[in-house]
Amino acid sequence: MNCTHDHDTLVLLYYGELTGPEQAEVRNMIATCASCQAAWQSLEADMNVIDGLVEPVRVDEMDVQRARASVRAEVLADAATTGRARPLHVVRWAASVAAAFLVFAAGWYLGAVDNENKWVDAVLFDANSQQVRIDYVGESESESSLSGSIHDAPMQRELGVILASDIDPVSRMRAARALASARIAPNVNVTNVLSDVLATDGNPVVRLQAVRALHGLFDQRPLPESVRAVLVERVEVDPNTAVRMKAMEILVASEQVSMDMQQTMQRVGSDERENPYIRFMAKRSLERLSGE
Amino acid sequence: MVPVDEHLITRAQSGDADAFDALLSRSDARVVQIVQGITGNMPDALDVFQNAALKAWRSLSGFRADSSFDTWLTRIAINEALSHRKKASRLRAVPLDDVCGPVLEEATASPDAGLLREDEERGLAAAMANLSSRERTVFTLKHVHDYKIREIAAMLDCAEGTVKNYLFRAVHKLRKHLTS
Incomplete structure (x- = not known):
């Protein structure tokens, strides 16, 4: 034998x-x-x-029909609110008009901010009520503020503008921290801003808050490819240990397997200069990926 | 992909709820079966199916025809079921009896045969419960639903080699349990 x-x-x-x-x-x-x-x-x-x-589980056809009817009701409600149930050419036309309007509105909005020469003085967030207050200061020291729920799209957009363009790292950090502490569902705009900030912001504290916010958004949810790519890149190149650690934690928790991630984990796991905890996470992830 | 599917997908992408419903009706029972294998009970499986179907509807514009609608929907449902199971396992342990669901005895079987079978089923249910979520998912997709390994890899968004590893480990563990 x-x-x-x-x-x-x-x-x-x-x-x-x-x-x-x-x-x-x-x-x-x-x-x-x-x-x-x-x-x-x-x-x-x-x-x-x-x-x-081992037999396939018996599925009651009535249960499935009820489930599908419930999905259908939500789909119809969705279509009614978003206007999706219209013919494709109308939707495309409407989308073009909406996009043009958005470009115009964004230009007007940003221009208005510049003209008034206002800048952010403080970003305050109450995690219990999920309310945000942004205080602005004008050139003449006149103050104004904007308050609202972090779940509202305009407030999320405002935080996104601060995150992406405010000159003060403390304001950017606070905007990111508000998003990290909020219980909001992932959406494309917030995700894109956070990913960009994580990839490009020069301040490590802002990047750390951004990666924490991404963690909050995608906890127990599959990571979009764009976010996963930024996290893999951060694990390899971010000079800040805490940022690399958090990015690594999200990737390991996601259990999403890909060739580039395996290669990154191999490189990081065998890099003697890397932080021991990060190396440990990389090795553990490799074990999981190979089914050990 | 068959042209009918393509036609339905195009209609669904332009917001046609009937077309989306038609697409769902082709896969619903099978997806619920697969999800039930992960969640461990039917009410949760139906909830997960509904969430997955809504997610599919909301991200239908991003659906590319590099896989079939069926594979794509199953992938969303599996991801949803795995995260549901993770959340649920934090709250409570899943009773072993619930993992494969009760199976009715055949009317013609003798009481002893019924008890023996029930015993074996319980044993296998326990062995299935000892598999990791991924091992159980891969095994169910392969053994029960007869998907090809490349299709399972597409559903789980991983390499074919990884699927094979999970399958080998699952089969090994179940056989070990049978002989013990």
Whole structure:
């Protein structure tokens, strides 16, 4: 019994996952090797038993119909509020008009801010009520403020503008921290701003808050490819240990496997100069990815 | 992809709820079965299916035809079910009996045979419960639903080699349990 053949291949044979030539090779192996023959017979016998015990779960058609009806009701409500249920050319036309308006409005809005020469004095966020207050100071020291829920799109946009363009790192950090502490659902605009800030902001504290906010947004949710790519890049190149650590934590928790992530984990896990905790996380992730 | 699917997807992408419903109706029962294998009970599986279907509807504009609608929907549902299970496991342990659901005895079987089968089923349910979420998902997709490994890889967004590893480990653990 000095068989050195790979018996895992027998599982692939059983499930019909081998190509013609591979199948012929394995069948030949079974025919000529006593150990392989015994392993194949044992596998077939076990799988027959398992086959008899594992059955597809019975699904009540009425339950499924009810579930689908409920989805349909929400889909129709969605379509009514977003206008999706209109013919495609109308939607495209409306989208073009809306985009043009948004470009105009954004230009007007940013221009208005410049003209008034206001800048952010403070960003305050109450995690309990999820309310934000942004205090502005004008050139003449006149003060104004904007208050609202962090769940409102205009407030999220305002925080995004601060994050992306405010000259004061403390304001940017506070805007990111508000988003990190909020219980908001992921949306494209906030995600894009946070990803950009994480990838490009020169201040490590702002980047740390941005990566924390991304963690909050995608906790228990699949990471979009764009976010995953930024996190992988941060793990490799971010000069701040806390940022690399947080980015690593999100990637490991996501359990999303990809070639570039495996390569990054291998590099980071074997880098002696890297922080021991980050190396440990990289190794643990590799073990998970390889199913150990 | 068959042209009918393509036509339905285009209509659904332009906001046609009927077309989306038609697409869902082709996969719904099977997706619920797969999800039930992960969540461990039917009410949660139906909830997860609804959430996954809504997610699919809301991100339909981003759907590219590099996989079938069925594979894409199943992937969303599996991700949803895995995160649901993670959340649920923080709150409570899943009773082993619930993992595969009760299976009715055949009317013709003798009482002893019924008990024996029930015993074996409980044993296998326990072995299934000892698999990791990914191992159980891969095994169910392969063994019960007969998906190809490349399709499972697309659903789980991972390499085919990784799927094979999970499958080998699941089969090994279940067989070990049978012989113990």
